[in-house]
Amino acid sequence: MKKSSITQFVRNTMVMGVVTMGVFSCTQLEDVSLDKVTDGSSIPPAQLLASANSYMYIFPSNGSAMSMNEITTDEMQGPTRGTDWDDNGVWRQIHEHTWTATNGNVVLAWDEFNKGHALANEVINNANSSALIKAQATFARAYYMYHIMDLFGQVPFKEVVGGQVTSKVLSRSEAFTKIVGDLEGVIGTLADASATPSQSFVATKQAAQGLLAKLYLNKGVYTGALAGPYTFAAADMDKVISYADAITASGKFAVNQNYFDNFATDNDLKSKELVFNIPYTGGVNPSPSADGYGSNQRLVYPGTHYNQNPSGWNGFTTLADFYNSFEAGDVRKGGQVINKSVSGMTYGFLVGQQYDQTGAKLTDRQGNPLVFTADCPLNGANERQGIRVMKFSPDFANPIAGANDFAFIRYSDVLLMKAEALLRKGNAADGLALVNQIRTARGLKALATLTETSLLAERGHELYNEGWRRNDLVRFNKFNDPVVNRSTASPATRRLFPIPQKEVEINPQLKQNEGY
């Protein structure tokens, strides 16, 4: 390099440098976002609502709230099988009622429902939102608050008045009043359920009525002492009946004669029971979070064995006592092959020898015939133990994200709620008729009498693996009773889950639930 040219170059760049420095120096250090919207007022409220609704998809999953409502009960367990499903003991804890305030499923349910709540607030408090959109967001918030109230008993709430945010914590009964008030306030604004299935969630009048029926049915639990006994006021039961009747009166719903159509990949077309429906599209994982929670794959995969199609996760099973409580001929037990051309998988409970699509016997990974047996320990189980649950049929075209919609409240549930309200009001005869309407559709003989015990059993058989068992058992005061693989009764404080430890630490308004 020639000296002079270097000199020239450096001189020039120096001059440029000094000029540039002048431009850059002493900036205001503004935090500029280059890839995100920062002006909320420019966003159409409908898009904010779509996000707020997306946390609905957290519920139809194996972990989180679903496990808290199913594995805690006489209906399901998550056994550890050698290398599978230890997961720091979270599944065993849930079945044994020994969960802690750091259990991942408990924390996830708390976080996700509350996040949905906050996003719904963003729509409700948005000046651009129409009355309908506000009503739909209010419905979504009521749904999220319902879960927090039902599972945790305390509902943190941020009140916005004139742009000022006040944080408070609603007690269970305050939350009940708030949720019911909100729903009843918007029910007139919400639209009727549509005859054509929607690909995305829409809050409807009938969904709100279904949720209100559920709330009034449980009012005794939500406003009474945790340990019970609960009293169910006749006025509340009348509310349940009137909301159930309103749903029937809409003329859009009926009990499906083919039970498994309610859970099929095309259930949006075949089922007449989807009152509060969370719709899925095949191939789309609508999960709002990156952890995969929200995909309905998680209703199919937890139980099936690796060597079955679809190859599952070899985990959850129903319990022997629960399986044995079904009457012979109950179509809800399933047994028919779902799709002979691709798999030997059957509907309902998977019991005994499993086959592939050619009819050949499947084996487990140790080479033993794959025969699912009823008895299954909670720890140290082998691959064949335990009856698996295949209520939502696999979507063989979209194994990871099936097209099966999930009805949070199904029409059969509405009728059973009405039957229960009638029974609690002393009108067992009218209740019995409703129960028998369902039993007939399920291939069973009519019952002669209706008792709390037979109604609870019927609810279990009709609604297994749909996320209602804990709610039902609590209401019938059976939640803490011993079940298979939990030999002693648990304390009544287990009817509520603990506020996650990390939350108690940062929100002094929350007091940890009793017993934790």
Added chain:
Amino acid sequence: MNNHFYRWFGRPVRQGAASKSLLKTALMAITMLVSISIYAQDKTVSGKVTDKGDGSGMPGVSVSVKGSNRGTQTDINGAYKIAAGSNATLVFSFVGYAKQEVAVGNRSELNVSLASEDKALDEVVVIGYGTQKVKDATGSVSSLSSKDFNKGVINSPEQLLQGRVAGVQMTPNSGDPGAGININIRGTASLRGNNNPLFVVDNVPLDNSDVVNNAGAVGIGTVTSRNPLNFLNPADIENISILKDASAAAIYGARGANGVVLITTKKGKSGAGVFNFSMSGSVASAAKKYDLLSPSEFKAEMQRAGQDVNNKLIIGSGSTDWQEQVLRTAFTQNYNMSFGGGSDKTSYFFSLGYQDQQGIIKNTSQDKVQARINASHKLFDDKVTVGVALTTAKINDVYGATSGNVGFDGNLVSRMINLNPTFPVYATDGSYFTTGGVSFRNPVSLLNNFHQYGPTNRTLANIFASWEIVKGLTYKASLSQDNVATTLNSYVDVNTPGFQNSVPNNAGGATIGNQNRTTSTIEHTLNFKKVVGKHDIEALAGFSYQKFANSGSNVQANYFTVPAGTNLTNNIGYVDNTGSNKPFNGTSFANQSELQSYFGRASYNYDGKYYLTGTLRVDGSSKFGANNKYGYFPAVNGAWKISGEEFMKDSFFSNLKLRAGYGVTGNSEGFPANQTVTTFIPNANNAGISKENIANADLKWESTTSYGLGIDFSVMKGRLSGTVDYFNKTTNNLLFPLSAPQPDVATTRWSNLDASVVNKGVEVTLAYDVIKSGDFTWTASANATFLDNKLEKLNNTVLTGDIFGQGLSGAYVQPLTAGYPLYSFFVPEFKGFDAKGQNILSEKSIYAGSPFPTMSWGLNNDLSFGKWSVGMFINGQSGGYIFNNTALALGGAPTLNQGNNSDKSWIDAKESFTNGLAASTRFVEKSDFVRLSNLSISRRIAVESKHIKGLSVSLSGQNLLLISSYKGLDPEVTNPGASRNGIASRGIDYVSYPKARTFTLSLSANF
């Protein structure tokens, strides 16, 4: 220490000193410029330069004719030849030795012997925005030059130092070529991933963020981030200084809390151009393999498990050593050439390096080309100096399926461990053997069908100018830009067995991720120096502005229609876009932040005995809200050179100095931009948009307050010297994504955590000239660090330390706990097996140790005998623990029962085949080790040639011997994939890329 080994490379080894003496030489040359008419009377003068200490010939000594720009260097034997007139004066100079000037007179042979200066004290260390003589240092600064560096295959500059500096702990993520390294200076203080120090290359502070678009490959986890410093050629490095304490690092204020590593590259020297060439070839293989069951032993275990051994899916027809299928003997070649020289006004240096390194896992490699140019020139009566420096590199990484966060279906490492040894590689029809299971991965098909590769281009350009306004007052301006562009391509071929669960229709999956980072830096400094009698004053004032821009995009595709064997990332458009298929997914991001700083430093010393330095840096960052945009980082330190006192005149100590310092430094690395603004993000699955963050104007700098005391001493006339330092650092206001009070649009929100992390300890460094007689010298040096890390206060539950494997979802082993070291293991106590062979575990988790060694040490020996020299470096650590996640997930009876193989040391005959996989103290092991890290033997070769000045060959070995009780491969490893709640874990070993043992033969010549 003796400089023999590197002297004949012809490069004075301490740049700071060299350039100073050059400067002086040049200045004198100008002022005493004599007529060039002397050229007419030139004759050839020759001679030999020897070391006054041992009489050996000194290669690489700079010989110049005073007042001219003629110069040369001594050859390998210390001989030189130069043309000079009778009235000329020859100047002999070499770093660390007193310069000599000798008049030629009528002699034609001129032999000179140079005396070593008190080397340790006259060494110059680079400190932030300046240099300092070691004897004047008041902060804790360690400096290493090329002779002290590790040898062999070196991917990045910090590997040159691994184990050699007290207080600096380096843990490589894995044995993957170019893998990242965790560097902790005086302990780990921050909860965020990045505890690495600030790197400053020739005064330019770098953005040391990861440079890989880690959006994740298809069903195989995310790749291990590459070391951001891979772009610097280790051969270009002259010296590395490490500012360890706050009083030294405070000049870097907000970026100094993790310490500062200052890298100085080689510069051209005054005199004739010197051309260096070196080449090396290396052979590497796995230092240790897993001790797996042989096919017959495996069959016996299957029988013990009660499995049907006649079933071909349990005992297959093959016999395969899967480690052999995956691992290989790897070769590396490295070439470096450089040319540097200059005159009294100009210096220039060019270098070009090429390295092609194979990984010991097949189909993994890193090759890179690195070039560097720097030049400087003096103008206007030498009052102005201008300079440029340009480093550019292209690195091609080829990653195998080796990510640390892979699921149960496995990657190359987990499959080579646990795949049934009775299975063949190929089925009888020539296809890859598979059991038909949807997640059955054959490692050979993974090697051939899973591809992940991409280039990284990085260019660092710097121009600067300094102007001596009046004597003692110098203004300097520097402008630099650092550009990184990287692409990561990954794809799983169509119909690859074992991907049915992650690849729709098994029709292939591909991702292409691009990322660009640009850092622009402008700095102005004003330096003042004045000596008045015994008062020595130095002052610095400066302004610095940096802008960090980062952007990237990512496209992912599925449903390919091309035949198997096609490069899917090159053909990402060939997908089936019909029906309900959604073959494409894309994301992009862009962010930026700015840092604006004002700083000053004033130093005073009286008579070279009493030293006082004060520093203040004010940093403002766009990442912080209006309420706390600026952070103030002061430091003060002082020293007393006791040996300079009259009463110490005849003492045993040739040097004795006491140092003390106090300072505050900040940290905002790893903390993202845009936390002070409200932001909304889209959700592609439902066409919605949700609020993601609510502006927080109160966020403030994480800060570390530290104090320390140190003693520097040398005795026995400098034969034994050493340093002892005590340090105590407390980090507060930790920036952390803390849980947000619900209901909230976010689960976590960046906050200043009300917690303190305290790191305290003692560092000892000793150097001893064991033998120094004639041809034989033996120098030994040792360093040791005693570290105590503790989380002293924490009011929040933070669960971290994710572990991986089947049946271990959501499992963690490092809940942060006050009163214990960060990342301490808390797991149930393992009390053996019950009668059924199931774990007996304590109900509560107990403290099972910390991943941080309480003591780490290094011991170096350099021997030189005539033309031979030998260097040996041993290092070790004790008191730390490691969680063997590999053994938990892939070992013992339960995995055998799945038909998987296991390391023999992980099998316990008492364990049931249906035992659950649970984290417990059973898998927490001591990470103590002693390692023979480096052994090199080299020989100078005398060449009777006027063209070649020096030639040498050397053979070195790396990672030669490891003594450890650890049941994995190597206890010095960490799984970077294992992060949870925004915290990277430490001390968790999970299917790590095995480490290599490497032998390197190299040849070096200068011309």
